[in-house]
Amino acid sequence: MTTLMVADDHPLFREAIAAVIAAGLPDSTLLEADSLAQAMREARRHEASLDLLLLDLGLPDAAGLDGLARLRDALPALPVAILSAEQDRRTVLEAIDLGAVGYIPKSTPRDDLLAALERILEGHLYLPPQVMRRPPPARPDSSPAPLDDRLTRLTDKQLEVLEALGHGASNKGIARKLGIAETTVKTHVSAILRRLGVTSRVQAVLLAGELDLAAYLAARRGR
Amino acid sequence: MTTLMVADDHPLFREAIAAVIAAGLPDSTLLEADSLAQAMREARRHEASLDLLLLDLGLPDAAGLDGLARLRDALPALPVAILSAEQDRRTVLEAIDLGAVGYIPKSTPRDDLLAALERILEGHLYLPPQVMRRPPPARPDSSPAPLDDRLTRLTDKQLEVLEALGHGASNKGIARKLGIAETTVKTHVSAILRRLGVTSRVQAVLLAGELDLAAYLAARRGR
DNA sequence: CCGGCCCTCCTACCAAGGAAGGAGGGCATC
DNA sequence: GATGCCCTCCTTCCTTGGTAGGAGGGCCGG
Numbered sequence: 001m002t003t004l005m006v007a008d009d010h011p012l013f014r015e016a017i018a019a020v021i022a023a024g025l026p027d028s029t030l031l032e033a034d035s036l037a038q039a040m041r042e043a044r045r046h047e048a049s050l051d052l053l054l055l056d057l058g059l060p061d062a063a064g065l066d067g068l069a070r071l072r073d074a075l076p077a078l079p080v081a082i083l084s085a086e087q088d089r090r091t092v093l094e095a096i097d098l099g100a101v102g103y104i105p106k107s108t109p110r111d112d113l114l115a116a117l118e119r120i121l122e123g124h125l126y127l128p129p130q131v132m133r134r135p136p137p138a139r140p141d142s143s144p145a146p147l148d149d150r151l152t153r154l155t156d157k158q159l160e161v162l163e164a165l166g167h168g169a170s171n172k173g174i175a176r177k178l179g180i181a182e183t184t185v186k187t188h189v190s191a192i193l194r195r196l197g198v199t200s201r202v203q204a205v206l207l208a209g210e211l212d213l214a215a216y217l218a219a220r221r222g223r
Numbered sequence: 224m225t226t227l228m229v230a231d232d233h234p235l236f237r238e239a240i241a242a243v244i245a246a247g248l249p250d251s252t253l254l255e256a257d258s259l260a261q262a263m264r265e266a267r268r269h270e271a272s273l274d275l276l277l278l279d280l281g282l283p284d285a286a287g288l289d290g291l292a293r294l295r296d297a298l299p300a301l302p303v304a305i306l307s308a309e310q311d312r313r314t315v316l317e318a319i320d321l322g323a324v325g326y327i328p329k330s331t332p333r334d335d336l337l338a339a340l341e342r343i344l345e346g347h348l349y350l351p352p353q354v355m356r357r358p359p360p361a362r363p364d365s366s367p368a369p370l371d372d373r374l375t376r377l378t379d380k381q382l383e384v385l386e387a388l389g390h391g392a393s394n395k396g397i398a399r400k401l402g403i404a405e406t407t408v409k410t411h412v413s414a415i416l417r418r419l420g421v422t423s424r425v426q427a428v429l430l431a432g433e434l435d436l437a438a439y440l441a442a443r444r445g446r
Numbered sequence: 447c448c449g450g451c452c453c454t455c456c457t458a459c460c461a462a463g464g465a466a467g468g469a470g471g472g473c474a475t476c
Numbered sequence: 477g478a479t480g481c482c483c484t485c486c487t488t489c490c491t492t493g494g495t496a497g498g499a500g501g502g503c504c505g506g
Contacts, residue, residue, distance in 0.1 A: 057442075065442075086442075088438055090435050090438060091438070091442075093316065093319065093320055123352045124350075125348075125350045125352060127348045127350075129346050129348060155452065155453090156452095157452080157453065165425070166429075168423060168425045168426035168429050170423065170492070171492070171493070171494095172492085180453085180455085181454075181456085183455055183457090184454055184455060184456095186493075186494065186495090187453085187454080188453090189494075190493095190494060190495065190496095199494095200391060200393065200493085200494090201425060201493075201494090202391045203391035205425055205428065205429070206389075206391050206428065218296065378481090378482065378483085379482095380482080393462070393463090394464095403485085404484075406484090406486060407484055407486095409463075409464065409465090410483085410484080410485080412463080412464075413463095413464060413465065413466090416464080423463085423464090423492090424464090
């Protein structure tokens, strides 16, 4: 006998979840809440028997993951899984970081949703494979010869300086690291700004990020 | 027919893994490597057929997660799972963050290890339940700080300023855009630097990027 | 060999960024 | 009603960033 609770402010959605669970986990009880406050009250009341809370992000009284944080704070022993429309990879990771035992996108097909719930109730974590799998490179790399060419207009030394710039280093720090005078660094920085067509180091750093300086450096070092 | 590779510098351990896989996944081939460099070479050679690389942390030529990062960089399409004695929760999360498709502690019982491999080969993520479950109890106060809440420590106005900062705007430009005095902008910027724990606007901008300020703003506006 | 580019460094100057402190008004909480 | 936080703005002072111009030495290709 397992007891679940769904916290979501959309009655229709709660109803849908209830139907799925009734069909797929017949030996279970489902509690409902339409706000974080109510969920907390109910959770405390059924503390001993509650096996899992399915928490929606976007409850009226819970600011996204902040609601999860508060919940974890108040009831650290309660397993909480996120059930959300949000599918951002960072959000998923942060939820797990905050102690969620699973993350189920609302777009999950009914059968997968049940499988996920079962995994979680067995003590495993569940994360959405299609979201988490192969995400971070995220470089479809449309143009093999991108030639955004602004980066190619920089000399080696300037690239070195720009790289350091990208770590938030000051001119003085760059000078130390590269073993040259600060005035020389300034010379390089000025040249970089001119060649990149920007007017401040912050803009240069942002542009370096957009043009994927790291990849450019990796590529040119690899050859 | 699946092809796996195990990268570990302990021959005995490789042998043990080979035995487990031979018994549990009879329809598979296992490649071996005793260094990151060799693993990369082998992986490139068998690029088309290799289904999963089991990577040990602590290879002689790869310092912990850095090896994973380099591997992901060089071969983004290759699924990599970590197989390590290390069981620190943060390490696990960072590995997943870097794109690992699973994390298997070396202490995992043989049967669970096989089950984990099967899950991973099916396209799911695997994380060690006993490590990840109920982990962050030390949340209420403690000091070392998870430090992802740094954005939440900023006031609305500060977030506005930080957003503008992220576009490379100068204090003067921000003042114009927000319709306040430049001195006020400076006040905000100073407060932002202090609360984010950085010492220059460039670092603040970089940190805002890492913490995904845009997503945070979108999330909080959406509610 | 010479012109051109790069790297190095300098001086000098001005603009921008940032720290520190004070101050008034608004708003909420207790 | 007092406390506390936020937002606003100010002055003062110092550091950092950036521009301009000049100068010497190295390297390369014409």
